[in-house]
Amino acid sequence: MSSLNLVSFDACPFVQRAAILLEEQGREYDITYIDLRNKPEWFLAISPSGKVPVLKVDDTSIFESAVILEYLDETTEQGRLLPSDPLGRAQQRMWITYISNIMGKAWQLQSSSEEEPVRNVAKEIRGHFEELAKNISESGPYWSGENYSMVDASIAPILQRLTWAETLEPSLGLFEGIPKIAAWRDALLARPSTTSSIVPDLEQRSGHMLHSMNSWIARNFAV
Ligand SMILES: N[C@@H](CCC(=O)N[C@@H](CS)C(=O)NCC(=O)O)C(=O)O
Numbered sequence: 001m002s003s004l005n006l007v008s009f010d011a012c013p014f015v016q017r018a019a020i021l022l023e024e025q026g027r028e029y030d031i032t033y034i035d036l037r038n039k040p041e042w043f044l045a046i047s048p049s050g051k052v053p054v055l056k057v058d059d060t061s062i063f064e065s066a067v068i069l070e071y072l073d074e075t076t077e078q079g080r081l082l083p084s085d086p087l088g089r090a091q092q093r094m095w096i097t098y099i100s101n102i103m104g105k106a107w108q109l110q111s112s113s114e115e116e117p118v119r120n121v122a123k124e125i126r127g128h129f130e131e132l133a134k135n136i137s138e139s140g141p142y143w144s145g146e147n148y149s150m151v152d153a154s155i156a157p158i159l160q161r162l163t164w165a166e167t168l169e170p171s172l173g174l175f176e177g178i179p180k181i182a183a184w185r186d187a188l189l190a191r192p193s194t195t196s197s198i199v200p201d202l203e204q205r206s207g208h209m210l211h212s213m214n215s216w217i218a219r220n221f222a223v
Pocket of ligand 1: 009012015036050051053066
């Protein structure tokens with residue numbers, strides 16, 4: 001069996017997507033943490049964009065979180081998360097791409113140093129949540145209903161971070177009035193793969209990092 005090594009940055013939600021799937025699949029893997037402010041040469045040699053995650057499969061490297069998820073899904077001995085019919089697969093991929101765009105906005109929300117851009121991007125994120133709410137299964141608790149899917153693994157890290165962002169700045173109201181997204185979030189945050197795929201003190205580390213970057217939402221974070 002191939003060895004798996006996830007090259008990671010401790011607070012990265014894109015890395016967490018891959019870690020969630022590895023946890024869901026019960027696969028053995030190692031994690032190598034790097035400092036993104038001081039990227040090692042060996043990392044730049046395997047990550048042309050200079051971004052994590054990279055999954056090393058023996059001596060071969062795969063970058064881009066959505067591609068890593070698909071590789072893991074195709075090579076698992078457990079049940080696959082992507083559906084077997086091409087249209088079902090296309091639909092999941094399209095929402096995963098949609099969610100990746102929200103992840104960029106969530107980072108703007110966390111890192112902006114002024115209130116106005118944070119409020120503006122919060123409004124955009126709420127708009128995306130409303131769109132997702134129109135498309136999530138009626139029955140829940142997950143995207144497609146009873147069964148956990150690749151869309152769930154893709155969004156969990158960002159729902160987790162935005163929930164935390166709201167504890168820092170409750171007036172953001174990101175989930176207010178969108179009960180389907182709040183319920184989806186609750187189901188995903190209660191799932192063991194979501195909690196076991198992060199470093200235990202993620203909030204503390206993220207809080208320090210954001211505070212040191214003059215993040216507006218982390219302005220009162222106790223350092
Ligand atoms: N599209 C990429 C995005 C990954 C990404 O943005 N990773 C961030 C950390 S969360 C990164 O490595 N940033 C380093 C940099 O841009 O220099 C993916 O899905 O894997």
